[in-house]
Amino acid sequence: MNRLDQFQGTRLTRNILSQKEGLDFGQIIREHKILLVPLLASRIGETNANALGQMIREMAQMAAMRQPINARQASMIMMDEYRHFADKNRTRSAPYSEPRKYRQANVIASQYLGQLPKDIQDTIERNVATHIAFGQLPEEAKNVVKRFAPMAKELS
Numbered sequence: 001m002n003r004l005d006q007f008q009g010t011r012l013t014r015n016i017l018s019q020k021e022g023l024d025f026g027q028i029i030r031e032h033k034i035l036l037v038p039l040l041a042s043r044i045g046e047t048n049a050n051a052l053g054q055m056i057r058e059m060a061q062m063a064a065m066r067q068p069i070n071a072r073q074a075s076m077i078m079m080d081e082y083r084h085f086a087d088k089n090r091t092r093s094a095p096y097s098e099p100r101k102y103r104q105a106n107v108i109a110s111q112y113l114g115q116l117p118k119d120i121q122d123t124i125e126r127n128v129a130t131h132i133a134f135g136q137l138p139e140e141a142k143n144v145v146k147r148f149a150p151m152a153k154e155l156s
Contacts, residue, residue: 013048025063029075039084046084053085064104074103082108083115100129112137 028035037056039049060077067073077099079085099106113121114137133144 010044010048012044013052016052023059025059026066029060029063029067029073032073041084050084053079057085061099061102061104064099064102067102072103074105076105076107078107078109080109082110113140113143 023035027033037052039053041049044052057077057079060075064072064075108124110116116124131144131147133148136144
């Protein structure tokens with residue numbers, strides 16, 4: 001069984017993928033709409049949830065890139081539990097730096113950085129403009145202190 005067969009193996013994912021009229025991500029961006037996509041691994045399986053999440057992220061980024069330069073609308077992609085959607089085969093910085101050129105922000109959340117492959121952690125570190133940190137593991141706190149160095153010195 002190949003990956004496509006596995007991906008389309010459940011009735012729910014087949015129904016999602018075989019819609020006659022799909023989502024128009026360009027329209028969603030132009031009309032400032034909100035699209036919520038609950039990808040529950042318990043309902044569609046972890047592999048399907050991950051693949052759909054990656055596909056949705058890519059489609060939203062492509063829609064932002066297709067906008068005319070003089071009429072680009074700001075948009076945002078928010079992904080919780082990002083480790084599921086981080087494309088492990090794509091270590092270059094494009095998924096994180098390219099969207100900025102097209103007025104698209106990426107908000108990614110994960111419980112801790114260690115959940116992400118090291119190459120993706122490095123790519124995120126080099127391309128993220130705004131960091132928000134909450135409770136940290138001791139090993140990760142050392143990196144967070146470096147990231148927030150000027151402010152961390154003031155607080156200590």
